Amino acid sequence: MRAGQNTGRRIVLITGASRGIGAETARILGAGGDHVVVNYREKRKRAEVIAEEIRAAGGSASIAGADIAEPDAARTLIDGVAAEFGRLDVLVLNASGGLERQAGPGYAMAINRDAQERLVRTALPCMRSGGRVVFVTSHQAHFHGRKPVPADYEPIAASKRAGEDALRAMIPELAAHGVELRVVSGDIIDGTIIVRLLERRNPDAVSARKDHGDLPTVIEFAAAVAAATEDTAESGHTVYVGGQDYLALPGT
Numbered sequence: 001m002r003a004g005q006n007t008g009r010r011i012v013l014i015t016g017a018s019r020g021i022g023a024e025t026a027r028i029l030g031a032g033g034d035h036v037v038v039n040y041r042e043k044r045k046r047a048e049v050i051a052e053e054i055r056a057a058g059g060s061a062s063i064a065g066a067d068i069a070e071p072d073a074a075r076t077l078i079d080g081v082a083a084e085f086g087r088l089d090v091l092v093l094n095a096s097g098g099l100e101r102q103a104g105p106g107y108a109m110a111i112n113r114d115a116q117e118r119l120v121r122t123a124l125p126c127m128r129s130g131g132r133v134v135f136v137t138s139h140q141a142h143f144h145g146r147k148p149v150p151a152d153y154e155p156i157a158a159s160k161r162a163g164e165d166a167l168r169a170m171i172p173e174l175a176a177h178g179v180e181l182r183v184v185s186g187d188i189i190d191g192t193i194i195v196r197l198l199e200r201r202n203p204d205a206v207s208a209r210k211d212h213g214d215l216p217t218v219i220e221f222a223a224a225v226a227a228a229t230e231d232t233a234e235s236g237h238t239v240y241v242g243g244q245d246y247l248a249l250p251g252t
Helices: 020-031 044-056 071-085 107-126 151-169 171-176 193-201 203-210 218-228
Strands: 011-014 035-040 060-065 088-093 127-138 180-186 237-241
Touching: 011 020, 011 071, 020 035, 020 044, 020 060, 020 088, 020 218, 035 044, 035 071, 044 060, 060 071, 071 088, 071 107, 088 107, 107 127, 107 151, 107 171, 127 151, 127 218, 151 171, 151 180, 171 180, 180 218, 218 237
Parallel strands: 011 035, 011 088, 035 060, 088 127, 127 180, 180 237
Antiparallel strands: none
């Protein structure tokens, strides 16, 4: 029998899951009984290690390589999940980008808005009623326009906010399929690649956040992402992790 078929086990696809938050979320959900599809763009070996860790701990996992910014690759990714398991229960939109040195001027919007919306639209036909889409973002993006953003992070903040807005606009369409949206927003997460990239470009941006208190850890944030895949809040609900100064804004 194929993993996930006729077992009651949820089929969960996590984009960008070969390291960091995505990998830790995969471990948590795998330990909880889900079959986790670990998506990666280039780091196949890392993805294999994560999947093997999950299986060694008694869970179920597989890997699937795809650059979700490429429409054909995104379609192949979803088609592969549908062909193997017959459905998709949870889609965790963790992959993002824009801080890479080689990234072109339009890449942030392409990966953080266009690719996210396209992947959801592609996946929706194979998602069952009761399914869940979880969009992973940052406070600097979620509160874009209401709080200052370091100049180097501006394209990412603007594009991820645009991605969140695009997904929120899809809530009625998701509801027609019985699928709900959750957003998980976090302060800068200690130990992630984003922190390392920001520190290279603007060390003061990271130290300024630390002045407000300890940064959330990868494990803490991943636990919130995992919990958002099965909470009972209304569609569109936002879960906040860390960054109490952001949450002190009027109306939040």
